Amino acid sequence: MSAMAKPRRRSRSAEVPPARRKLRLGRLLWRGLLGVLAAVLLVTLLYRVINPPTTPYMFAEGRRTGGVTQDWVSLSDIAPVMVRSVVAAEDANFCLHWGLDVTAIRAALAAGGDRGASTISQQVVKNVFLWQGRNWTRKALEAVWTPLTEALWSKRRILELYLNVAEFGRGVFGVQAAARHYFGVDAADLSAVQAARLAMVLPDPKGRDAANPTTAQRRRSASILDGAATIQADGRATCFES
Secondary structure, three states, X not given: OOOOOOOOOOOHHHHOOHHHHHHHHHHHHHHHHHHHHHHHXXXXXXXXXXXXXXXXXXXXXXXXXXXXXXXXXXXXXXXXXXXXXXXXXXXXXXXXXXXXXXXHHHHHHHOOOOOOOOOHHHHHHHHHHOOOOOOHHHHHHHHHHHHHHHHHOOHHHHHHHHHHHOEEEOOEEOHHHHHHHHHOOOHHHOOHHHHHHHHHHOOOOOOOOOOOOOHHHHHHHHHHHHHHHHHHHOXXXXXXXX
C-alpha cells in the first residue's frame, strides 16, 4: 500500500493577505523615498563647505573631449565687477528671490516659452547635481532642489559655485580658467570690460568668444557693463557684496 501523499504547503507569499503585501510595499517605497531625501540633504550640506571635485556635465565633457580646464578660486579671489556682471547678465534679481523668480517665470510663459526663466540658483543646481538638456523630470527635480539649496547655502556660496562650474568655452570651466584662456589674467584682475565679455558668453559658451566678440556681442557686453553698475547702485548686489 503506497504511503499517503503529504499535502502541499502553501508558499509564504500566498499566505500573506493582499492588504499586508501592499502595506509592506508602501513601507519599502516610503523608506526608499526617505533614503533619497536624506542623500539629497547630505550632499547639499556637504557642498555648502566642500567644493565639488567635478560635475556630471564637466565629467561628460572631459570624457568626450579628452579633458577640461578648471581652476577653483574662492569668491574673494574673483574681481567684484565679474560677480556683478554675471548677476546682471543672468539674474539681475538674484538678491530678491528665494531661488525661483516667479516674475521671470510668468514673463517666460507669456512669451510662449521662447525666453528662459532660470535663476542662477537653478543653474547651479542643474550644473552641480543634475544633467543638461530640456527635460521635465530634471526641471521638476530642479524646482524642488533649488529652494533647499537657497535655504542651506548663502547667496555668496551659490555665486561661488556658479562661477567655478559654469562653462565659458569649449573645455573651459570656471571663471579662473576663462580669465586665463581669453585674457591671460587671473579672475581677481579682470577689468570691467573683460568681466562683461565673459558674462556675455554664458548663454552660448561654445558659440561665442570673449576675446573676439562680434558687433552684436560687443553691444551685449556694453549692456552688461551698464547693468553691473546699475545693480551696484540700486542695492541689488548687497546680498553678495555686504
